[in-house]
Amino acid sequence: MLFRQLEYLVALSRERHFARAAQACHVSQPTLSEAIRKLEDELDVPLVRRGRTYEGLTPEGERIVLRARRLLADRDALRAEVGALRGGLSGRLRIGAVPTASGAVAQLTGPFCTEHPLVTVAVTADLRAEDILRQVREFELDAGITYLPADLPESFLAVPLYRERYVLLTDAADSLAPGASATWAEVSRLPLCLLTEAMQGRRVLDEVFAEAGVRPEPRVETDSVAALFAHVRAGRWASVVPHTWLHVFGVPHGMRAVPMTEPDRTVPLGLVVAAREPRSAPARALVELARRTDVAAALERLPED
Known part of the structure; x- marks a missing residue:
């Protein structure tokens, strides 16, 4: 064979x-x-x-x-181990991320590539949370950045990275939008563009809206956070986006980012890898990096307007 x-x-x-x-x-x-x-x-x-x-x-x-899949993953891990002994870590690191976490991926891939210049990194940034866990389990991905459920199976090792919170993104001149802050009930009445219901990020939002006793009825749905920003820029829509994307775009000219209250809700996201050993050398190096990187603090720093 x-x-x-x-x-x-x-x-x-x-x-x-x-x-x-x-x-x-x-x-x-x-x-x-x-x-x-x-x-x-x-x-x-x-x-x-x-x-x-x-x-x-x-x-x-x-x-x-x-x-x-397991045999091939073990073969690749062996090759990476031998390569690391010869001249430093090499090979390919495959990372999957949910769309809302795309802004956090670079907080790890940048330092990782600096520390391991012989490793190439492939990022797939539009996956559903359940697909990330399946692909990590089936050795199609080395790691994922996704939501961390309380019942995460023991077959995964998780490294918490940050807690996602949400802001109302709206046109700066929108007279319908609230002022310094917005309640989830107020936001539900706005003309909304949101992620599709197939995305874990949208399901989280629906849970918070339900906690506030309301149900949003978005007129536009998309599987891309960048598309949410584009629709708000068009001047007709409002959206609810993760605060981490403000780290990427800042608050674009002509828009406002309004904190969301009543209820105040944050959701944990983190790095997940297979718990089995031996773990691939690139995956092991990524876990070590994630444990000593303050991703949450980095995501609070916004770029200049």
Whole structure:
């Protein structure tokens, strides 16, 4: 059994299409198909349900994919360990983040790249919280920055980074918006643009609105925090955004950022990695960095207007 065969099977599971899986592995489709057939012969079990098109993996295939992901992750961790012994940490660090945490990612990736110049970092910043946990568990990500639920499974190690709080973002000339602060009930009556209900960040907002006894009815929904800023700039909408994005954009010209009250609510976000050992060398280095970095203090400092 070759690692390459396992890579092909994992790619097929991810892409759910022979041609796309072959493209992702930089081989021809016949090469990928033949390698997977040989793997089936070697294991003496069918792995793929074949028809005129790809129909998914067999139950045996699904279980073997889980094993394959772990074997490939261990192989990559071994390579990184050997590389670190030879000439410093190297390889690739894959980080996923929920959209609301995008402003916090750079607080870790910047110092990390400075300390480990041979490591490349890939950030996917538009993932749902549940997808981050799944991809970390299935070794598709090395780490994630996401909301930290009270019932986080023991299979994850979490490093708290900061507590997210919220501000009303509105046009500076908006006569409908409140003054120095805004209650959640007042904000619910404004023409709102919010994240979609599929996003954990939106579900958190809905919980706070419900605590205030109201239900928002946004006219525009998006999966991008940057799009929220763009709609407010258009002058017709208001939005509720995490304070961390003010660290990225400041308060743009022509807008106001109004603190939200009644209730006062903050939500913990942090770095999550797989709890299993041995953890990959880049993931271990990122955890060490996160533990000694005051991300919360950095996110309170706003750029110049």
